[in-house]
Every structure is written in structure tokens, then in C-alpha cells.
Amino acid sequence: MPQPSSDRPFTNIYHKRPYPAIDPTQKTLSAAGKTILITAGHTGIGYAIAQNFAIAGAANIILLARRLEVLENATKALSSSYPETKFFSHAASITDFASIKTIFHQIRTNIANPNILVTSAAYVAKPFAALALPLAELSNSFETNVLGNINLVKEFLAESETGMEKIILDISSFAAHLYLPQTSAYSITKLAFTQFLTHVQEENKDKGVRVHSFHPGAVLTDAVRGFGMTEETMDWEDAQLSGQFGVWLASKEAEFLKGRFVWANWDVEEMIKRKFEFELDSDLLKSGLVGATI
Template sequence: MKYNLKNRTVIITGASSGIGRHMVREVSKRGANTIILARSTDKLARLKSEIEMQYDVNVEPFTLDLGDLHGVKETFEQINLNWPTIHVLINNAGFGIFDYFEQAKLEDMKRMFEVNVLGMMALTRMILPKMLQQGEGHIINIASIAGKLATPKSSVYSSTKSAVLGFSNGLRMELAGKGVKVTTVNPGPVKTNFFQMADPEGNYQANVARWMIEPEYVARKVVEAIGKNRREINLPFFMGAGARLYQVFPTLVEKALGRWINKK
């Protein structure tokens, strides 16, 4: 049974492109009003115009860099003041840079944790009291299969996504019985501009092209999970199965898949 999103309010971060952009479309089709956040003012403005021309919904854009905790606080104070009810928060914003650890830059490491982890936690902290007061809400955190199965050149990025998973699991237990659901979504490689920064040479994309999934598919699966008690969604299924196998037999999986996971 679909959760009724008509006239509900959904916050989506990283909304200007990729999975985030498609999620805005998916919830708008279902009648939800959205608060969209990203760093690109122009892209947000275009998305607002496109969505409001096609659907009878309201879209409110906010330009925000999640790595700026002061900006997160100011923005969400404004959101809390102007929107009495927030039904869904989708923490989608994030980025990665693939480097062997001995070559990784400290500023890149810091930036990934600031955006992927601390920024996500900060805005969740700003919205959570409202959801608890309402007695309902759904927090959906977009993590990654990489958070379960780290590979060479993604040790730092995988660490940030492992942190998202750990945070989500602990928060879910804290909120049990309080009406607020917590779901994590773990996609494998997705055909988005994520890899323009993560893999500028294109080697990884070329090697895993056959397994890459479409952002529309991920967005649809995320939106279909709204309102449901889904602990976790792994996309595609076989990568989720591989991650579970790795948790049970890590040495075996590293040996068996060593050649494949070194394709970055």
C-alpha cells in the first residue's frame, strides 16, 4: 500500500541533479510539496520552475553547502519557522573522491566527512524535534553499498558511508516506538555525475558500466519506501547479497573478488 504523499512536505538534499532530482519528480507526481536543497542556486531554480509547471505542488529551494554547519543551522531554523510540519527528510547529498589512501589529500578527507556525515547529522538534528513533536516522520539516509563493502581507492569515502549506516542504525533504535521511521538506502554504482569528481579519468565507470543502475530506478525505490517500516534497501539486489556475504566471510570474498574490486 502506497503512503499518501498528497499535500505532505518532503525535504530532499542534493536535489539539483542525479538521484535527488529524480526523487523530487517522484514525490511531486504523488502530490507532495518539497523543500529542495543543493549548492547550485540556478539548478534549483530551474527544477522549481519545471516541477511547478507540471504538477500542482509547491517547491521551495534553498541554496546550501552541507559542509557549512553554520549555514545548515541558519537554513533549518528558517525552515522550522516557516513549515509547521515536515513529514519526510531524505538525506541524499554527498560526494566521493577515489584515491589510494597514501595519495589522498587531508582536505578531501575532511570535506567528505563534513558533507557526507556531519552535515547530514546536523540537519537531521534540526528536523528531528519537529517530527517527534508531530509523533510521525520518516528519515531516509542515502548511504552506499560501499559503506558495507569497501574497495581500494574508496577507503575514505567508504568510511563516510559506514558512518551513515552506523548513525542510522543507532538512531532507529533510539526512535523505536516514537512514530519516526529511519531507513537507509545503499545503492551500488549509479549513472550520475557523481563520478565526474570521484573518478575523473573514467576508468572505474568503464570497468563497472554493465552493473551501473539508473538514477530513476533508485529514486523510485526510495519514494516507494516512504511510510513503510523498511530498515534498509540495497540496490541492486545482487550487490546487497554480496555485501551480506562479505560480512560473514570477509577473507573469502576479498580473495574471490579481489580482481573485480581492484577495478578502480
């Protein structure tokens, strides 16, 4: 069984732009009353996700990022565009465990217990061949992409309320399961965190916890530009596709995909029609050893 890729997608339809089935204005995708915490929600994919959760009616959206000025500007812009949602911001690195603990306490005390955590913050190491990769780049990658995100998840799940569903949206990458030249640090750390979340899902599946890892598409973010990419490099995907797809994943429609790895490019209506395949195969679209038994 070949791995899904852009050449061999899981669904027959492959999207690069938003489409009606994931339109966040639909009642079935409503985030009314929800409190969303988004790391790196001040730019790129995280910002698009914040926009679309606001369109879906989220009550509170909290942005967490390192760059204070960019963070404040993003919060002001979102508050102006979506006045019915309350926006808050906290400046901190996800690798500062003490600050993250304090921030979660402040959020729960002053705003609400978050319903949804979006792990969008990532460290993208400079391009190196695997054997030429400096250990410092590997260490920085693990510190943010694995340890920082694991700590976020632990703090997010530390306090639950009766009947409250807790949803984790892991902004991963196809680099977690496909070979991309000179991205070994990013690839292995994305896979490591996704595999950690697989354990979180299995160990908490009866406790109202739902985990979704997904590739957001090929979006020309600042990090991607750091690799020397430009608008002319390829036909990039719209960040709004991943923004709307994230809202759909958090809805009841996508509950059957919990604990699995999907791409924002895959058609949601087609996946819903194939729901029976997931009921028959508990390992479908999960990281693991690809092959057939005799």
C-alpha cells in the same frame, strides 16, 4: 554468510530499471499531505526522488543545495512538470550549521514541519589508494558525509508534533560495506553516517522515527563522471529506479525494513514475502560483524 553484492543479491530478482511494484502512482505509496526536504535534490538521484515524491502527491518539496543557478533551474522545471506540488529551494551547504538551522526555522514557519528528510548530498573524494589519501580529502569527506548529515538529522528531529512520523531516507552506497578500490574516504564516511543512523533508530524507535539507508544503484551521476566513468563504462542503472524505490521505502509497506540497509535493486515484492525473516532476525541487513556463533 556472504555479504550481499551485485553478484550475490539479497533477492533473486535484481532490478536495474523501474517496475510496477514501486510505481509511485499507487495509492499505497501516496505521499499526499507530506512535506519532503531533499539535499542535493537539484540533480541526479536527489532530483529523481523529488520527481517521484511529486508523482506520489507530496504537498511540499524543498530542495537544498549549494549551486544557486542549478537549484533554481531544477525548482522551476519541477514546478512546471508537477504543478500540484509546491516546490521551494534554499541555497546552502550542509556544512554551514548556522544556515541550516535558519533554513529549518524558515521551513517550519512558512511551509510546514518536514515529514521526510532525504540525505542525498555527499562529498566524493578523488580516487586515491588508502595510504596515498590526502588528509584534506579525508577531512572534507567527514565534514560533509558525516558531520553535515548528522547536523541535518538533529535539526530535522528537533521539533516533532504529536502523532507525526518522521522518516529519514539515507542515500548511502554499497561502498559502505563492500570494498571498492581507491574509495576509502567515501567508503568509511558513508559507513560512519549509516552507523550513526542505526543509533538514532534504536534510541528513537518508540518516538515515531523511521530510518532507512539504501544503496541507490550504480547511477551515472556527475560525481561518478568525476571518476572518469562514461555511458560506455557499464550498463548503468536508471536514476528513476532509486527515485521510485525511495518513495516505496517511505511508505507503510516498507516499515518492516526500518533501521536496515537495503539496495534499490532488490525486488520489493520478494522482500515483503520474506518479512518473517526480519521478524526472526533483528540483525538482518544491519551493519555489523558477519559470522556464525557456535
